Amino acid sequence: MNNIRNFSIIAHIDHGKSTLSDRLIQAADVISERQFHDQVLDTMDIERERGITIKSQTICLPWKTKDGRTYFLNLIDTPGHVDFSYEVSRALASCEGALLLIDASQGVEAQTLANLYLALEHDLEIIPVINKIDLPSADIERVKGQIAEDLGLDPETALLVSAKEGIGIDTVFEAIINRLPPPKGDPEAPLKGLIFDSHYDAFRGTVVHFRVFDGTLRAGETIRFMSNRAAYKVEEVGYFQLERIPQKQLSAGHVGYLIAGIKTVSDTRSGDTITHRDRPCEKPMPGFKEAKPVVFSSIYPVASDGYEDLAAALEKLKLNDASLIYEKDTSAALGFGFRCGFLGLLHLEVVQERLEREYDLSLILTAPSVRYRLHLSDGSIVVVDNPTMYPDPKDIIGAEEPFIRSTIYTPERYMGAIMQLCLERRGINKTYQYLTSDRLEMVFDLPLAEVIYDFYDRLKSITQGYGSFDYELLDYRDTDLVKVDILLNGERVDALSMLVHREKAEQRARRACEKLREEIPRQMFKIAIQGAIGGKVIARTTVSAFRKDVTAKCYGGDVTRKRKLLEKQKKGKKRMKMVGKVQVPQSAFLSVLRTDSE
Amino acid sequence: MVKEAFPIFDTLYIGGGTPTAMADRLLVRILEKAGSVFFFTDDPEVTVEANPGTVSKEQLDWLRQAGINRINIGAQSFRDDHLRFLGRIHTAREAENSIRLARGAGFADIGLDLIYGLPGQTEKAWIEDLAKALSFFPEHLSCYMLTFEKGTPLFADLAAGRVELCPEDTVAALFLKTSEFLRASGYLHYEISNFARSARLRSRHNRKYWTLAPTLGLGPSAHSFLNKPPTRWWNVDDPEIYLKTIEGDKRPVKETEVLTEAQSMTETLFLALRTADGIDTAAFDRRFSVSFDRMFGKLVSELTADGLLYPRGGRWAPTLRGMQFSDAIAQRLIDRI
Ligand SMILES: Nc1nc2c(ncn2[C@@H]2O[C@H](COP(=O)(O)OP(=O)(O)OP(=O)(O)O)[C@@H](O)[C@H]2O)c(=O)[nH]1
Ligand SMILES: [Mg+2]
Numbered sequence: 007m008n009n010i011r012n013f014s015i016i017a018h019i020d021h022g023k024s025t026l027s028d029r030l031i032q033a034a035d036v037i038s039e040r041q042f043h044d045q046v047l048d049t050m051d052i053e054r055e056r057g058i059t060i061k062s063q064t065i066c067l068p069w070k071t072k073d074g075r076t077y078f079l080n081l082i083d084t085p086g087h088v089d090f091s092y093e094v095s096r097a098l099a100s101c102e103g104a105l106l107l108i109d110a111s112q113g114v115e116a117q118t119l120a121n122l123y124l125a126l127e128h129d130l131e132i133i134p135v136i137n138k139i140d141l142p143s144a145d146i147e148r149v150k151g152q153i154a155e156d157l158g159l160d161p162e163t164a165l166l167v168s169a170k171e172g173i174g175i176d177t178v179f180e181a182i183i184n185r186l187p188p189p190k191g192d193p194e195a196p197l198k199g200l201i202f203d204s205h206y207d208a209f210r211g212t213v214v215h216f217r218v219f220d221g222t223l224r225a226g227e228t229i230r231f232m233s234n235r236a237a238y239k240v241e242e243v244g245y246f247q248l249e250r251i252p253q254k255q256l257s258a259g260h261v262g263y264l265i266a267g268i269k270t271v272s273d274t275r276s277g278d279t280i281t282h283r284d285r286p287c288e289k290p291m292p293g294f295k296e297a298k299p300v301v302f303s304s305i306y307p308v309a310s311d312g313y314e315d316l317a318a319a320l321e322k323l324k325l326n327d328a329s330l331i332y333e334k335d336t337s338a339a340l341g342f343g344f345r346c347g348f349l350g351l352l353h354l355e356v357v358q359e360r361l362e363r364e365y366d367l368s369l370i371l372t373a374p375s376v377r378y379r380l381h382l383s384d385g386s387i388v389v390v391d392n393p394t395m396y397p398d399p400k401d402i403i404g405a406e407e408p409f410i411r412s413t414i415y416t417p418e419r420y421m422g423a424i425m426q427l428c429l430e431r432r433g434i435n436k437t438y439q440y441l442t443s444d445r446l447e448m449v450f451d452l453p454l455a456e457v458i459y460d461f462y463d464r465l466k467s468i469t470q471g472y473g474s475f476d477y478e479l480l481d482y483r484d485t486d487l488v489k490v491d492i493l494l495n496g497e498r499v500d501a502l503s504m505l506v507h508r509e510k511a512e513q514r515a516r517r518a519c520e521k522l523r524e525e526i527p528r529q530m531f532k533i534a535i536q537g538a539i540g541g542k543v544i545a546r547t548t549v550s551a552f553r554k555d556v557t558a559k560c561y562g563g564d565v566t567r568k569r570k571l572l573e574k575q576k577k578g579k580k581r582m583k584m585v586g587k588v589q590v591p592q593s594a595f596l597s598v599l600r601t602d603s604e
Numbered sequence: 605m606v607k608e609a610f611p612i613f614d615t616l617y618i619g620g621g622t623p624t625a626m627a628d629r630l631l632v633r634i635l636e637k638a639g640s641v642f643f644f645t646d647d648p649e650v651t652v653e654a655n656p657g658t659v660s661k662e663q664l665d666w667l668r669q670a671g672i673n674r675i676n677i678g679a680q681s682f683r684d685d686h687l688r689f690l691g692r693i694h695t696a697r698e699a700e701n702s703i704r705l706a707r708g709a710g711f712a713d714i715g716l717d718l719i720y721g722l723p724g725q726t727e728k729a730w731i732e733d734l735a736k737a738l739s740f741f742p743e744h745l746s747c748y749m750l751t752f753e754k755g756t757p758l759f760a761d762l763a764a765g766r767v768e769l770c771p772e773d774t775v776a777a778l779f780l781k782t783s784e785f786l787r788a789s790g791y792l793h794y795e796i797s798n799f800a801r802s803a804r805l806r807s808r809h810n811r812k813y814w815t816l817a818p819t820l821g822l823g824p825s826a827h828s829f830l831n832k833p834p835t836r837w838w839n840v841d842d843p844e845i846y847l848k849t850i851e852g853d854k855r856p857v858k859e860t861e862v863l864t865e866a867q868s869m870t871e872t873l874f875l876a877l878r879t880a881d882g883i884d885t886a887a888f889d890r891r892f893s894v895s896f897d898r899m900f901g902k903l904v905s906e907l908t909a910d911g912l913l914y915p916r917g918g919r920w921a922p923t924l925r926g927m928q929f930s931d932a933i934a935q936r937l938i939d940r941i
Contacts, residue, residue, distance in 0.1 A: 530910075530929050553776035555932040558749045558797055560878060562813050562827040566836060566861065569870050572931075572938050579939050587906075 007259040008188045012080045012217070014062075014097045016125060017107035018115040019086030019474075022137040024048055024059050026107065026169035026178070027083040033175055034067035034079070036247050046248070047083045052359050059085040060356055061326070062097040062203065064215065064261055066245040069179060077183055080245075080261040086117055088476055089350035092297045092329040095124050096202045096276060099294065100217030100261050103131040103186030105178070106157075108164075110136050110144035113441070114152040116413050116476030122157055133181050134159050140168040148442075189219075191258030196287040197221030197229070199280035202294075206322040210241075212268035213250070215261075216280055220287065222257035223264065223280075232279040232290040238266035271321045276328035297329035299347025300408065300479065301354055301374050301458050302391035304335045305361070306343035306501070308368035308592045313342040319365035320344060323357065330357055335392070337501045339583050339590070340370060345392055348374075351458045370595045373504045376455045379406040379482055393503035396489045399540060405487035407507075408454040410477040411436070418444045420469040427464055431456035432507065451480060455507070490515050490544070492522070492598075493536040497586035502598055512537075515545035518598045525594035528552040533588050607642070609830055610820050614645040615809035619653035619676070620823065624663065632670045639671070649808040651676055651715075656702040657694035664709035675706050676715040676744070682736040683729075686722055689767075690750075691757055703740045713805065715744030720782065721775040722750055723768045730778050731785060738789055744807060745791065745799040747782050749775055776928060783924055794880045796927050814875045816868075824856075834863040834871075865892065866941050874934035882913070882921030900937055907933060 015023040024045040031037055031046060047063040048054055067079040082097040084090075098104065104125045108118055125132055134157070136149050150161035165181055167174035203215040223229065223243055230237045244252040245262040256262045268274060277293030307316045324330050331347035348354040354374060361367050377391040381404040390396055412433075416424055421438070425448075428435065433450040441447055452461075457477065465473050490511050492502040506514050515537025522535050526549050537545035560568055582589045616638060623631060631652075651674040652667060667675075679699040681687050687696060706714055716737050720730045737745065750770065752759045761767045783793045791799040792806070795814065800806040812819050813829075821828045824846040827838045837860035840846050849856035863871065869892055876883040885896040897904075904920055907913045912926040912933055926933060 530912075530932055552932075553772045554779060554928050556749075556779070556796055556928060556930045558751050560796075560813070560875070561810060562819060562821060562829065563825070563838065565813065565827075565871060565875065568874065569867060572870055572874060572935055573867075575935055576939050576941075579935075 007191065007193070007257075009075065009077045010080070010189055010259045011077060011103070011182050011186050012082075012101045012189055012259070012261055013103040013105060013182060013186055014082040014084050014094070014101050014125075014130075015105045015107060016084050016094055016098075016121040017086050017137075018109070018112070018117040018121075019058060021086065021107045021109040021112065021115075021118070022169045023086060023107055024083050026105070026135070026137060026167065027063075027065070027081060029169050029172055029175045030067060030079075030081060030178065031065060033179065034069050036065070036067060041248065050360075051363060052356060058087060059083060060087075060090055060093075061085070062093045064097075064246045066247060066251070066261070069183075071183065078245075078260070079179075079182060082261075084121075086121075087352055088117055088120070089348075089353040089356075090329075091117075091120065091124070092349060094121055095127075096294055096328065098125055098128045098130060099200060100202050101128070101130055102189055103133065103182070105133050105135050105182075106159075107135050107137045108149055108153065110138045110146055110149055111141045112415075113145070113149050114156045115415060115474065116478075119156065120476075120478070131186050132159060133185055134161070134164040135167050135178065136164050137167050137169050139166050139173065140171045145442075189259030191218070191220045193220075193222050193257040193259075195220040195258070196285050197223055197280065197282045198287040198291065199223065200291045200293075201231075201274065201276055201278045201280060203276060203326065203328070204274050205326040206271060207265075210265050210267070212265075212271060212274045212325060214264045214266075214268070214274055214280070215246075216264065217261045218256050218258050219291065220258050221282070222255050223282075224255040225252075228283040229264070229266065229280050230283045230286065231273060231275070232281060232286075233275060234273060234278075236270070236273040237283045238268055238273075240264050240266045271318075271325060274325060294328070297331065297349060299329075299331050299349060300376060300454060301348045301351055302345065302377065303348070303354060303374045304337065304340075304343050304345050304372040304392070304501070305332075305358070306337065306340035306370045306372075308370055310341055312367065315365070316344065316361075316367060316369070319361055319367055320346075323360060323364070327357065327360075329353065335394075337372075337394070339499050339585050340501045340595070343370075347391075351462065368592075370501070370592055371599060372501050373599050374458045375505055376408050376453075376458065378485075378487055378505060380487075381405070390505070393489055393505050394500055396503075396505060399489070405485050406482040407485040407487065409451050409480045409483050410454050410457060411480045412450050412452050412457070412475060412477040414448045414450065414465070414473055414475050415441070416446055416448065416469050416473040418446050420473060421446055421448070423468040424448060424465065424473065427461075427468060428452060431461060432509075452477075453483075453485065453507070454479070455505075488539045490518075491538050492518050493534075493538060494522075494526075494585045494588045494590070495531075495534050496536075497588070499585050499590070501595065511539060512544045519545045519547045521598045522590075522594050523547045523549055525597050526588070526590055529589060530555070531587070606820060610642070610818060612643045612645060613648060613820075615649040615651070615812065616644070617651045617653075617809045618672075619651070620826070622655045622658050623652055624654040624658045624667075629666075632666055635670045635672070649674055651807070651809060653678065654702065654706070655694065656699040659702050659705060661705055661709065664705055664711070668709050668711065673711075674713040674715065675711045676717065676746075677702055677706065678717045679703070679737065680717060680719050681722075682733050686719075686725075686733075689722060690719060700736075700740075703742075707740070713743045714740070715746065715807070716740070716742045717746045717748065719748050719750050720778050721770045723770050725770060725774070725778070727774075727777060727781055731781065734782065734785060741801075743801050743805045745786065746797050747786075747799065748797050749779065779928055780924065783927075792880070793924070793927075796878050796930060811879070814879050816871060816875065825858075834868045836861050836863070868892070869941050870938050873937050874931075877922055877926070877930050877934050877937075880921060882916055882919040884919050886918055899940060903936060903940060907936070 017023050027047050053060050062082050062084045064082050069077045069079050084094040084097050134153050153159050153161040165177050198220040199216040199218045201216045207213050228239045242252050242265040243256045244250050279290035281287045329349050332344040335343050335345040375391050380388050380402050382401050383403050428450045433452040436449040438448040486508040488508050488511050490504050492499045519535045519537050532551045533549040535547050536543050650672045652672050653676050655678045682696045684696050752762045786799045794806050818830050824843045825841040829836045837857050839856045840858045846856045888896045913920045
């Protein structure tokens with residue numbers, strides 16, 4: 007066991023974790039020249055397209071030191087974006103140490119701190135690594151200062167690295183071996199393994215990713231999941247390289263996978279403890295804290311018969327995304343679906359994209375909402391994140407909404423624009439401070455609801471991509487909340503209702519009405535589109551009726567063509583939803599619910 | 605094969621292109637040949653399509669004598685500016701003359717084709733055109749809204765912005781006005797674009813298309829239909845290939861489709877909705893071994909409440925407004941198949 011090191015690479019977004027992983031992987035020679043490409047651990051399409059890591063990835067690197075000893079280094083590359091911090095915290099649970107990367111020109115940023123705290127919670131040994139020292143703007147001395155002051159670590163222990171240029175990689179290996187402790191645990195004790203992730207393989211069932219803390223697991227043995235007592239005979243164990251590498255056994259201290267013909271998706275749960283059926287350990291591991299979703303939205307299949315597929319897809323996705331939370335939901339307009347909780351807006355987008363790509367679904371997502379606290383006249387407090395659960399306004403005497411403290415890093419020249427954006431979004435400026443002569447840290451308290459509505463895109467666009475943004479949840483504050491309904495010919499479209507601040511109600515309602523007007527095709531009758539608070543209409547527009555819909559000539563040679571047209575439109579109709587007598591194309595829902603353009 | 609499938613014909617329609625432009629004797633020989641190869645009933649409806657400017661008195665006499673009892677004249681309009689816009693080679697005067705000639709030759713069943721919905725056309729102008737047509741007491745009128753078909757010069761003009769569409773509102777108003785005006789003048793509005801002076805004078809031939817009766821089409825790109833099983837086929841478009849094929853004693857068929865039950869149902873419904881007779885529910889039930897009421901009852905009551913359909917002796921027939929939205933109604937029915 008002394009030859010094992012389990013560690014994560016953690017950092018703020020874009021500080022170079024995946025690039026450093028690339029260098030370590032190449033140095034350990036587990037990948038051929040031909041197989042290699044940049045950020046090789048970012049295997050998902052969305053990761054590659056967006057250039058960010060979304061999933062933690064484990065890889066086992068065999069490493070021979072100069073004096074001939076062989077080590078097994080289990081590296082876990084983690085995501086830097088705050089929405090995926092649940093991935094980081096679970097990865098850390100199977101490690102003894104962490105490399106904390108800091109971009110030599112950006113310095114310490116919000117997630118640098120947040121991830122350091124996570125690592126300290128797990129009692130990990132931390133190695134600070136100053137990365138990107140090749141950059142002309144690298145300021146190693148300033149970063150060292152921050153490491154001492156902001157992180158409370160010894161700056162003299164920091165490694166100086168350029169992952170991109172491959173500078174200092176040897177020192178990284180040395181530090182991993184000499185400064186990180188080997189795992190503890192007893193290979194002879196009853197088996198105790200912690201599930202930190204899993205994924206579904208269509209042929210082999212659930213592939214469980216776990217860390218062995220005690221005991222030894224061999225292929226052919228029967229295990230039990232301690233939370234639900236489900237038992238399975240293990241077909242295969244092994245560790246991860248770029249593929250799965252089967253082994254005879256995994257013993258205490260190792261990180262790897264098991265396959266046991268698990269087809270019941272719900273049996274496997276992140277945080278659960280694996281033990282032997284016949285020689286169980288005494289107590290399960292403490293597992294993980296529940297992920298706390300902050301953004302909520304309902305997901306519906308576009309196809310009216312797509313509910314079962316969606317249910318199956320969510321269950322499988324949940325295996326690989328432990329932070330996803332969902333329960334059944336229904337809508338008069340959209341049918342059966344799921345109310346889902348997300349760790350942030352990016353998380354929401356990623357879930358949508360993964361469902362659509364990996365499970366080939368077409369989806370409609372309702373407007374993202376935060377969780378409000380409503381004080382009712384009977385003295386009770388209800389928590390509402392779904393407009394359809396909004397109580398009768400007569401009974402509501404007060405409302406509170408979640409606030410965040412956001413930290414924005416920006417070149418000085420965008421300060422004014424950012425100030426304006428945040429004030430528009432009901433933000434309160436707390437502080438600002440110059441990091442360098444032209445770089446600024448601005449701190450705002452903002453309603454989370456304003457941030458999940460098109461904030462990040464706006465910030466990126468007004469700062470031309472230079473602004474970075476991070477937040478932490480702060481507290482709940484009083485708010486003036488209303489529920490805006492959207493009506494088509496007087497009929498409420500439940501899936502389009504939204505909870506918004508009164509000041510924003512009219513603008514949001516008008517925008518929704520406009521989008522609907524653009525997307526709803528003319529029909530035989532006039533369609534009134536209205537936005538309303540209770541009975542009071544605050545926005546309205548109309549789609550005029552078409553005046554004829556008739557083919558002038560239809561003789562022998564025209565019949566087939568006409569029939570084909572009708573058949574084609576019928577197919578398209580499957581994507582139409584009925585609201586009363588009005589046919590609403592799903593594109594209309596998508597367009598209203600998309601928040602990107604204002 | 606053809607003879608077995610089509611034991612007897614009660615209509616013959618010579619159309620497509622300008623048959624009257626053929627040498628006189630050729631047309632007559634075709635008629636004679638048809639009479640000797642196929643069986644006809646005692647009183648077949650035999651129609652020829654004629655374009656103004658292509659017919660002479662002599663020719664019309666020949667055609668009458670050869671047994672043609674119905675002539676459909678592609679007048680399109682009685683205004684020279686409209687005819688020019690439509691790219692017609694004839695003038696208004698020629699249109700009028702050819703109708704007079706046909707009458708003179710003893711044609712007792714004359715049909716006229718007219719087009720409305722031209723850019724800038726007013727209701728008043730259209731009614732004047734219609735009134736002009738009525739002054740010849742035609743037995744039959746086909747009034748088509750102008751459509752811009754892909755591949756036509758008009759379509760190119762529209763795409764290039766050289767011409768403008770007549771506003772939809774106006775076309776719709778002209779459609780309603782046409783029906784109102786012609787019905788007031790004693791015509792039956794029996795199909796979306798077709799009017800007849802009496803039930804007997806409706807085009808027996810064209811109604812076969814709307815009721816999916818068997819039809820045999822001869823010539824390049826002609827369509828044929830047989831209903832057991834429902835099968836449609838059409839010939840190659842190119843006249844030369846067509847000729848070569850039949851000379852080689854082969855069938856010049858370009859494509860054949862055998863309709864599924866659902867396709868058959870689709871066609872039955874949307875075609876029936878074009879006609880004033882509407883959908884014969886008992887026949888529908890027999891034909892498809894289903895219950896029309898169970899399949900469409902709820903929708904039909906909605907459409908009836910909206911004034912689009914009405915019950916007409918065991919049938920569901922479109923109202924005038926129903927005809928105006930015929931495609932939309934058909935779509936809603938077909939969505940339920
Ligand atoms: N100049 C320079 N650029 C680097 C270095 N390391 C990484 N980069 C660049 O920084 C960008 C982000 O690198 P990644 O490795 O994807 O960063 P990450 O920390 O994995 O990002 P997330 O996974 O999204 O949190 C890429 O464009 C890299 O090429 C370095 O040492 N020097
Ligand atoms: Mg990464």
